[in-house]
Amino acid sequence: MSDGNIVHVVGTGTIGEPLIGLLCDAKEDLGIDEVTFYKHSPVLTDRPKVRGLVKRGANLAVREDKTSEFQELGMEPMYEAEEAIKRATVIIDCTPKGTGLMNKEKYYNKYKNKIKGFMAQGSEFGFGKMYAVGINDEAITPKDKFIHIVSCNTHNIAVLIKTLAIGEKNKNNLKEGRFLCIRRANDISQVKSYIPSPQVGSHKDQKMGTHHAVDVFHLYKTLGLDLNVFSSALKLNTQYMHCIWYDLKLDYKINIEEATRKFIDNPRVAVSYKKDANLIFSFGRDHGHYGRLLDQTVIVVPTIHVVNNNEVIGFCFTPQDGNSILSSVTMAERFIYPNDWEERIKCLWPLLSQEV
Numbered sequence: 001m002s003d004g005n006i007v008h009v010v011g012t013g014t015i016g017e018p019l020i021g022l023l024c025d026a027k028e029d030l031g032i033d034e035v036t037f038y039k040h041s042p043v044l045t046d047r048p049k050v051r052g053l054v055k056r057g058a059n060l061a062v063r064e065d066k067t068s069e070f071q072e073l074g075m076e077p078m079y080e081a082e083e084a085i086k087r088a089t090v091i092i093d094c095t096p097k098g099t100g101l102m103n104k105e106k107y108y109n110k111y112k113n114k115i116k117g118f119m120a121q122g123s124e125f126g127f128g129k130m131y132a133v134g135i136n137d138e139a140i141t142p143k144d145k146f147i148h149i150v151s152c153n154t155h156n157i158a159v160l161i162k163t164l165a166i167g168e169k170n171k172n173n174l175k176e177g178r179f180l181c182i183r184r185a186n187d188i189s190q191v192k193s194y195i196p197s198p199q200v201g202s203h204k205d206q207k208m209g210t211h212h213a214v215d216v217f218h219l220y221k222t223l224g225l226d227l228n229v230f231s232s233a234l235k236l237n238t239q240y241m242h243c244i245w246y247d248l249k250l251d252y253k254i255n256i257e258e259a260t261r262k263f264i265d266n267p268r269v270a271v272s273y274k275k276d277a278n279l280i281f282s283f284g285r286d287h288g289h290y291g292r293l294l295d296q297t298v299i300v301v302p303t304i305h306v307v308n309n310n311e312v313i314g315f316c317f318t319p320q321d322g323n324s325i326l327s328s329v330t331m332a333e334r335f336i337y338p339n340d341w342e343e344r345i346k347c348l349w350p351l352l353s354q355e356v
């Protein structure tokens with residue numbers, strides 16, 4: 001007898017933890033029968049997190065040789081790691097750079113005929129076709145079993161371009177897009193990699209600068225578009241939010257009111273009149289899903305500026321993991337319910353803030 005639709009999340013870090021929680025909360029509406037998750041390290045300080053996820057309805061999987069360590073710490077695994085993979089309908093890998101690709105080679109390829117689909121997150125370039133909900137939905141075909149959910153800043157840049165520069169039938173109206181990704185040092189859930197002062201990044205890609213423009217270029221390439229984009233990046237000594245400065249040169253005339261209207265009219269975009277990252281972040285804490293804003297960007301309306309009647313410049317904030325989480329859940333639904341996923345994910349729409 002079938003076990004029903006099982007979504008298995010590998011990793012319980014910054015992105016895995018809230019993703020497991022959201023899947024549990026919306027399980028019924030999404031038509032998911034079971035949520036399972038793999039925890040890598042048996043750590044005492046992670047015990048409340050694991051217990052919290054189990055309490056919300058998810059089932060724990062660990063490696064066989066670590067089972068007794070988890071049990072000694074008071075965490076009761078239900079499945080062995082590979083058994084959980086084998087049982088799954090869909091797998092969402094949320095592990096650090098390189099691990100998703102390693103897991104693909106070691107485990108996922110082995111079960112690719114039985115499992116409906118696999119996803120990995122932002123830093124797993126090469127895992128599969130790139131995807132961001134609302135950006136390149138039509139590029140995903142039933143043949144695409146391995147999907148690379150693009151990073152949070154790629155989602156943000158992609159939705160700026162989509163809103164202002166992509167016309168009907170994916171007409172490319174972008175002459176040139178320049179972006180400065182002003183990144184937070186680390187997430188509030190992390191203690192490692194904080195920095196004492198602003199730290200600038202180098203331009204590793206000769207043509208496009210940092211990987212942010214490279215990723216957005218490849219995301220739009222799945223639609224057959226060739227974007228002229230360039231990005232730079234720096235990190236600030238803050239834990240709050242990523243911020244992006246954008247400059248989009250368009251091949252049509254636009255004014256501030258029209259640009260603002262386009263942002264307001266995009267349901268995946270939140271607008272705000274606030275200019276401080278902490279105020280946006282704290283709105284997410286109070287009104288988001290367990291503190292997460294799931295919109296793809298937060299546009300700061302008072303910074304929208306137009307020069308030469310065709311160049312839109314401004315600032316926005318990146319809801320750092322929320323946008324990737326929403327794309328991950330949407331893609332899971334596409335794998336499980338290829339015919340009515342659009343209807344099913346409507347249960348998530350009330351979680352979009354629209355105004356912050």
Ligand SMILES: NC(=O)c1ccc[n+]([C@@H]2O[C@H](COP(=O)([O-])OP(=O)(O)OC[C@H]3O[C@@H](n4cnc5c(N)ncnc54)[C@H](OP(=O)(O)O)[C@@H]3O)[C@@H](O)[C@H]2O)c1
Nearest residue numbers: 011012013014015040041094095121122123152320321324
């Ligand atoms: N952080 C964000 O805001 C964000 C946003 C969008 C996309 N992403 C992307 O999401 C991915 C994960 O990032 P993250 O920030 O969530 O990382 P993270 O907080 O460091 O969490 C990584 C998780 O992977 C687990 N793990 C580590 N080594 C593993 C292994 N060998 N096998 C299986 N699991 C292992 C860890 O488990 P233990 O703790 O149990 O060891 C931990 O739960 C990256 O590709 C990142 O680019 C992150």
